[in-house]
Amino acid sequence: xxxxxxxxATPDLMVEIQGLRKTYRVGEVDVxxxxxxxxxxxxxxxxxxxxxxxxxKSTLFHILGGLLAPSAGTVRVGDQDLAAMRDSERTxxxxxxxxxxxxxxxxxPTLSAEDNINIARHIAGKNGPPDEFFARALxxxxxxxxxxxxxxxMSGGEQQRVAIARAIVNHPALLLADEPTGNLDxxxxxxVLDLLRELNHRLGQTILxxxxxPEAAAFADxxxxxxxxxxxxxxxxxxxxxx
Amino acid sequence: MINQLxxxxxxxxxxxxxxxxxxxxxxxxxVLTIVGLSHGMLEDNARRARGIGADLWIRPGGMQLGTGGGxxxxxxxxxxxxxxxxxxxxxxxxxxxxxxxxQSIQGIDFEKFDRLTGGVRFVEGRVFRAxxxxxxxxxxxxxxKLKVGSKIKLVEREWxxxxxxEPGKLSRIFLPIQVVQEFTGNTxxxxxxxxxxxxxxxxxxVKAKLKETFPEYGILTLxxxxxxxxxxxxxxxxIFIRVIVGIAVVIGFVFVFLSxxxxxxxxxxxxxxxxxxxxxxxxxxxxxxxxxxxxxxAGSLLGIAFSYGTREIFRxxxxxxxxxxxxxxxxxxxxxxALGGAFLGTLYPSYRAAKxxxxxxxxxx
Numbered sequence: 126x127x128x129x130x131x132x133x134a135t136p137d138l139m140v141e142i143q144g145l146r147k148t149y150r151v152g153e154v155d156v157x158x159x160x161x162x163x164x165x166x167x168x169x170x171x172x173x174x175x176x177x178x179x180x181x182k183s184t185l186f187h188i189l190g191g192l193l194a195p196s197a198g199t200v201r202v203g204d205q206d207l208a209a210m211r212d213s214e215r216t217x218x219x220x221x222x223x224x225x226x227x228x229x230x231x232x233x234p235t236l237s238a239e240d241n242i243n244i245a246r247h248i249a250g251k252n253g254p255p256d257e258f259f260a261r262a263l264x265x266x267x268x269x270x271x272x273x274x275x276x277x278x279m280s281g282g283e284q285q286r287v288a289i290a291r292a293i294v295n296h297p298a299l300l301l302a303d304e305p306t307g308n309l310d311x312x313x314x315x316x317v318l319d320l321l322r323e324l325n326h327r328l329g330q331t332i333l334x335x336x337x338x339p340e341a342a343a344f345a346d347x348x349x350x351x352x353x354x355x356x357x358x359x360x361x362x363x364x365x366x367x368x
Numbered sequence: 369m370i371n372q373l374x375x376x377x378x379x380x381x382x383x384x385x386x387x388x389x390x391x392x393x394x395x396x397x398x399v400l401t402i403v404g405l406s407h408g409m410l411e412d413n414a415r416r417a418r419g420i421g422a423d424l425w426i427r428p429g430g431m432q433l434g435t436g437g438g439x440x441x442x443x444x445x446x447x448x449x450x451x452x453x454x455x456x457x458x459x460x461x462x463x464x465x466x467x468x469x470x471q472s473i474q475g476i477d478f479e480k481f482d483r484l485t486g487g488v489r490f491v492e493g494r495v496f497r498a499x500x501x502x503x504x505x506x507x508x509x510x511x512x513k514l515k516v517g518s519k520i521k522l523v524e525r526e527w528x529x530x531x532x533x534e535p536g537k538l539s540r541i542f543l544p545i546q547v548v549q550e551f552t553g554n555t556x557x558x559x560x561x562x563x564x565x566x567x568x569x570x571x572x573x574v575k576a577k578l579k580e581t582f583p584e585y586g587i588l589t590l591x592x593x594x595x596x597x598x599x600x601x602x603x604x605x606x607i608f609i610r611v612i613v614g615i616a617v618v619i620g621f622v623f624v625f626l627s628x629x630x631x632x633x634x635x636x637x638x639x640x641x642x643x644x645x646x647x648x649x650x651x652x653x654x655x656x657x658x659x660x661x662x663x664x665x666a667g668s669l670l671g672i673a674f675s676y677g678t679r680e681i682f683r684x685x686x687x688x689x690x691x692x693x694x695x696x697x698x699x700x701x702x703x704x705x706a707l708g709g710a711f712l713g714t715l716y717p718s719y720r721a722a723k724x725x726x727x728x729x730x731x732x733x
Binding site for chain 2: 187190192193213216217218219220221225227231232233234235236240243244245247248249291
């Protein structure tokens with residue numbers, strides 16, 4: 126991870142956010158989506174961010190994913206300082222440092238599952254076979270038999286597993302999941318959440334998941350609550366209940 | 369991997385892909401057909417000029433190819449006078465009456481024309497005998513569905529086909545010279561004179577002597593005449609071809625622009641996905657550029673195939689009027705024209721795609 130903005134980070138911290146602010150200009154009105162967020166996520170931690178619509182969690186997700194520039198504050202993922210990056214640097218950052226899992230899966234419909242995964246490697250400039258980490262992840266995901274199918278021939282649960290495989294194929298520092306179970310029935314939701322937890326526990330993948338669903342959040346090691354652009358104390362501390 | 373994505377994208381929208389290829393193919397066909405016709409028709413004229421067998425042509429000074437219709441500036445008494453020049457073995461004049469492009473009637477002295485050309489071969493019928501007899505070549509007969517005995521109306525008169533000859537000698541329609549002189553009001557005059565020299569080594573000397581004697585006349589050797597039947601020698605045809613090439617580029621540009629613009633709109637979300645994965649603007653543009661390049665190449669191949677089709681159509685329907693040549697030399701040029709149009713047509717859509725905001729694109733339904 127050398128993107129030109131490497132900074133000295135605390136060894137155990139994967140995400141370090143201090144005083145993060147994001148203000149959008151909508152017409153002639155300033156909308157303050159994030160109003161000073163402080164958050165640390167340890168390496169290998171699985172954190173759920175929970176909050177109502179408009180709380181700023183999606184904005185935080187986009188900034189951490191390098192899709193959006195912060196207005197103020199410090200954002201470090203690994204040794205990368207996102208606040209100091211230009212557009213092109215954030216594009217490079219996304220190639221191998223973060224993996225996205227979206228609510229709507231967001232697979233390319235024209236490509237097979239395998240090619241959806243391969244294109245992420247291609248964009249990251251990796252052309253050889255995936256590493257041992259990914260081979261083990263693929264085993265956990267259980268989609269080896271479905272890799273030659275196109276998304277339209279797969280169930281929602283299968284598509285989301287492919288999306289997870291694509292997100293981690295480059296062994297990212299941080300896996301960002303935005304409502305990953307939002308389009309799934311409860312059985313598939315549990316399966317996907319189990320997979321995320323397995324990836325976290327067995328392979329040490331750092332995961333930050335945004336969700337409305339308290340049951341989904343309960344799969345995480347820690348739950349962070351957001352409201353009105355702030356991180357707020359949760360109803361029952363920040364430690365997720367045991368499952 | 370990009371190629372895989374490009375091919376899958378094209379397969380995903382087969383109707384649009386086929387229509388784009390067809391549109392580019394038509395523009396390539398347009399170029400290849402026009403260029404093929406220009407070269408084919410000029411070569412056909414050159415072939416028929418060679419078929420005359422004359423060593424020297426005498427035409428009015430400054431007369432352009434394909435012109436001189438109906439004018440007969442030479443007194444026919446000049447013909448026997450020219451025959452008396454040293455080394456001139458044979459001289460014969462013809463009177464021209466132009467018909468609808470590209471045909472003309474040539475009024476000939478059949479006996480001399482037969483000798484000049486080394487023998488006119490009749491496929492069917494015989495030479496003129498009756499006053500309304502007309503001789504045509506087999507390609508004109510095929511185009512007009514004529515046989516010996518068929519009636520044909522030309523110059524406000526009805527003629528009877530008395531003979532059908534092999535093509536390749538000066539013209540496709542022949543009448544006795546006196547008949548053409550009469551209806552063009554040029555009795556006793558001829559439009560051009562052909563000379564046969566006793567030995568080809570004497571051609572230059574005869575030409576020089578004639579130039580000295582008739583400085584106002586155009587006196588050309590066969591090779592000089594043939595060299596004039598080339599696209600490079602005829603400025604209007606060169607300009608015409610350039611205009612057609614320009615139209616082809618515009619057609620390619622418009623169709624590819626519309627196709628790629630629609631593709632970018634349809635794939636807004638997919639572009640957002642690629643950007644989320646870290647695809648740079650150049651990567652996105654490369655996908656769309658390769659897609660349009662593939663369309664252009666497929667369209668070029670289709671256009672080349674279509675050009676064989678148009679050649680067959682001309683050959684079957686109007687073999688005497690239009691001769692299209694297949695132009696392999698122009699295949700890479702036509703493909704470059706298609707690629708150029710496609711490249712121009714993809715510039716803006718791909719720029720727009722590259723500049724798309726990833727978050728907005730991912731939210732697009």
